[in-house]
Amino acid sequence: DQQVKQNSPSLSVQEGRISILNCDYTNSMFDYFLWYKKYPAEGPTFLISISSIKDKNEDGRFTVFLNKSAKHLSLHIVPSQPGDSAVYFCAASVGGNEKLTFGTGTRLTIIP
Amino acid sequence: EAGVAQSPRYKIIEKRQSVAFWCNPISGHATLYWYQQILGQGPKLLIQFQNNGVVDDSQLPKDRFSAERLKGVDSTLKIQPAKLEDSAVYLCASSRGPTGAEKLFFGSGTQLSVL
Numbered sequence: 719d720q721q722v723k724q725n726s727p728s729l730s731v732q733e734g735r736i737s738i739l740n741c742d743y744t745n746s747m748f749d750y751f752l753w754y755k756k757y758p759a760e761g762p763t764f765l766i767s768i769s770s771i772k773d774k775n776e777d778g779r780f781t782v783f784l785n786k787s788a789k790h791l792s793l794h795i796v797p798s799q800p801g802d803s804a805v806y807f808c809a810a811s812v813g814g815n816e817k818l819t820f821g822t823g824t825r826l827t828i829i830p
Numbered sequence: 831e832a833g834v835a836q837s838p839r840y841k842i843i844e845k846r847q848s849v850a851f852w853c854n855p856i857s858g859h860a861t862l863y864w865y866q867q868i869l870g871q872g873p874k875l876l877i878q879f880q881n882n883g884v885v886d887d888s889q890l891p892k893d894r895f896s897a898e899r900l901k902g903v904d905s906t907l908k909i910q911p912a913k914l915e916d917s918a919v920y921l922c923a924s925s926r927g928p929t930g931a932e933k934l935f936f937g938s939g940t941q942l943s944v945l
Contacts, residue, residue, distance in 0.1 A: 722872070752932065761834070761921055761936030762873070807872050816861065816925055816934050817886065820872030 721745045722810050724821035732829050737795040739824050741808030744789065748810035752818070753782060753793050756805045765806075766793070769814070795826075803828045832856065834937035836922050842943045848910035851940045855903070855924030859935075861885075862899055864907050865921040867939070873921055879905060912944045 723742045731737045741751075749770040754762035768775040768782045768791065775782050781794045795802055808821040835854040843849050855862050860881050865873035876895065878886040881902035890897065894913070899905040909916055919939040926933060 724872075727870075759938060761923070761938050763936070764932050764934065767932055809872075816863065816923075817875055817878060818873075818934075820874070822870065822872050 720822070721748075722808055722819050722821040724806075724808055724824050726824050727822070728825040728827070730827045730829055731798045733800060734797045737793075737798045737802065737826055737828070739793040739795075739806050739808075739826065741791050741793075741821055742789055743791075743810050745810070745819070746789075747812050748819070750811045750814040751782070751784060751791050752809045752811075753780075754807040754809060754820075756807060756823070762807055798826075798828045800828050800830055802826060834922055834924050834935050836920075836937035836940055838940055839938070840941050840943075842945065843912055844945050845914055846911040848908065849912055849942060850906050850908045851920050851922075851942075853905045853907070853922030853924075853937060855905070855922070856935055859924035859926055860902070861925045861927060862905050863923040863934075864897055864905070865923065865936075867919045867921060868915075869918070876907070909942075912942075914944050917942055917944045 752767040753765040755765045756762040766777050766780045766782050768784050784791045805823045805825050807823045809818040837852050862879040864876045867873040877890045877897050879899040882899050897907045919941050921939045923936045
């Protein structure tokens with residue numbers, strides 16, 4: 719039972735354009751959502767998060783949007799840079815604790 | 831600040847053999863997790879430690895997997911005997927406490943291939 723889904727295994731975007739990565743969840747108990755970035759041969763690193771009491775959180779070039787009614791969140795990267803090429807995981811938890819349920823990941827490739 | 835250290839980096843074994851992975855968390859981090867990441871999937875939680883006690887091992891296949899965290903610092907994860915489906919990257923993560931997912935730090939992982 720995949721409770722967190724990332725339906726796009728890969729995405730290619732031109733440098734300077736907007737990258738939009740999507741994530742859907744099924745468990746209504748999830749109230750905290752995070753995005754992690756993973757480079758090859760490294761562990762995932764925290765990127766940005768959002769609580770269910772918000773619908774948007776912004777940090778520099780990264781913005782996460784949450785649509786609770788649709789159980790959907792998205793990560794926007796503007797402008798996209800070559801260093802953003804990585805695998806991005808969406809993750810969810812209950813109560814902000816660290817027992818995370820991860821999605822399957824989206825491989826983002828930024829084309830120079 | 832040193833990160834989460836894991837070893838070995840790679841391990842290749844034959845099915846039915848045993849294998850062990852080691853993790854040294856960030857100094858002062860009380861909570862430690864082991865995750866399994868199968869190719870093409872997201873990391874899946876196997877076990878959570880708080881200091882040297884197990885908090886949650888509900889997703890650990892206990893017939894073949896075991897883990898311990900002696901003295902509340904280093905941890906080892908063992909598989910005995912290994913199966914082909916155990917081929918995955920095993921990630922260790924640590925944090926100061928169980929709440930605050932942004933403060934969770936991952937190691938680089940051990941990539942296990944079972945032939």
